[in-house]
Amino acid sequence: MKSKKFTKSSIVDAIYEKTQLDRTAVRNMVEMCLNEIKDALLRHEDIELRGFGTFKVKMRKGRSKARNPRTGELIPTRPYSAVVFRPGNKLKDSIKALSDEAELE
Numbered sequence: 001m002k003s004k005k006f007t008k009s010s011i012v013d014a015i016y017e018k019t020q021l022d023r024t025a026v027r028n029m030v031e032m033c034l035n036e037i038k039d040a041l042l043r044h045e046d047i048e049l050r051g052f053g054t055f056k057v058k059m060r061k062g063r064s065k066a067r068n069p070r071t072g073e074l075i076p077t078r079p080y081s082a083v084v085f086r087p088g089n090k091l092k093d094s095i096k097a098l099s100d101e102a103e104l105e
Contacts, residue, residue, distance in 0.1 A: 008030060057081050062076065
């Protein structure tokens with residue numbers, strides 16, 4: 001099953017349809033919200049959206065024995081930062097309910 005994409009413009013359109021606010025204002029608010037989330041992550045602050053989930057920056061270890069798949073050469077990699085998302089209980093329960101419904105069909 002091919003997954004559908006829900007993009008930033010899809011979010012803007014959905015909010016516009018529900019609120020009938022000016023589309024440009026909605027686009028600006030969505031952009032500001034996403035920028036605030038990005039800026040907080042860059043400051044290594046956790047983003048907690050109750051009922052939805054938590055975003056945080058985690059340091060990943062480098063590897064001393066990573067392998068270049070093209071040449072087979074062993075190369076070391078440095079530690080790096082990565083954004084991780086942990087879904088909240090309400091979101092997990094909602095997603096689980098989807099799989100439960102699919103099993104019934």
